[in-house]
Amino acid sequence: MDRRGGVAYYNPTAGGGSMLIDAGDGYAEPMNVIISGLSSSDVLTLHGAINFARAIGFSEECFGIQLGGYMSADLGDGNGWVNQTIELRQDYGNTGGGTCLESLIGGNHFRIFVQKGTAAESGALFLAVSQEEPISEHHDIMPDGYDIGRNQLVSAAVGETWFHRVKYNTTAQNITGLLAAGADGINHGIAQDGIVTLLTVTIASG
Template identity: 70%
Template sequence: MFGFRTLGFALLALRASAGPIAKRAEAYYNPADNGGSMLTNAGSLGEPLNVIVSGQSSPDVLSYDGIVNYARAIGFSTECFGIHLGGPQSANLGDGNGWVNQTAELREDYGHANVGTCLESGIGGNHFRVFKQDGGDADSGALFLAASTEEPSTEHHTIIPDGYDIGRDTLVSWALGTTSYGGVTYSTTGENVTGLLQAGTSGINHDIAIDGIVTVLTVTIQ
């Protein structure tokens, strides 16, 4: 008879043959814990890294092509004809890589993934910069985003009043729930975290106050 003891041995053998159970990645590491910063380097001041795409998201979201496709699913796309005006910003995510230039900059596409960012470049809107935490000292794989809403080109793309918090909230509102692009469907949940950023204007570009909230998004490909 196939008793409980035999069943137990069978389950142990099955578990052993399957190999070790993979440990889930950390959602993110606090850059400040290892000499990094939650502010980018935009010159003498910085912009807040106010959204994190968790390292516990589907791995395909956390690559360059993955975040670009996800961005297109939530209302953003690559820059107009691939042309970037202005210098890239850098960030030190405390992962041992030091200050590294942004991986990408994605802009609001006004409903047209191919050419809509040309409109954003002209009239302004939402955009975000992407930095990946993947160094050997803190390899979460998470993407740290600096989101903001900017003025039109006639105002030299400066950030609107309260533009960092507005940029974060706009991006999050577009991301939450179910979205899709290019045959890929995403489910996104969010959690607000305090303690990573200091509220106020200290060190913030354009002397624009922030509320100190960082939203952590977990993105799952369905």
């Protein structure tokens, strides 16, 4: 089975980066899920990541319109601060238009950042996941929304899932020490528990 990287991930802080993305106005949001560089290589491409996201209940923005602001991250890979690759939203079981519903009533969403610079080329996908309020509340993160969003995504991913004739087997491992727990500098002043979940996603044969 082809694997893109030789390691699961590199700690961004070791290369001068951060596990916090720039949310603007001096605030940050945590990258609280990592899709391992030891996952099947097809999962670590943009097309493959979107297909896996659909298998676990997420799709692209409503009508392809970027509703949230772009945010950037420095993954310590030598590329400096780079904008998110894509933002995906909970689709409520409808990959065609379900994210329009999420935009109205709120739900889970995440931004993907790829660790691919020559200084730390793991190929891992770093995800900033959070549960957000409905549009009437300006899509603010709900209380405890970083931990809730991570936990819901992980629960949907672990085990066997499939989409568009591709079957995935996913395992999870919780990691401490990458993120500092608490609300210091975190957007909306919402504390998070400091746990990062590492997902290893393997495309099943047959």
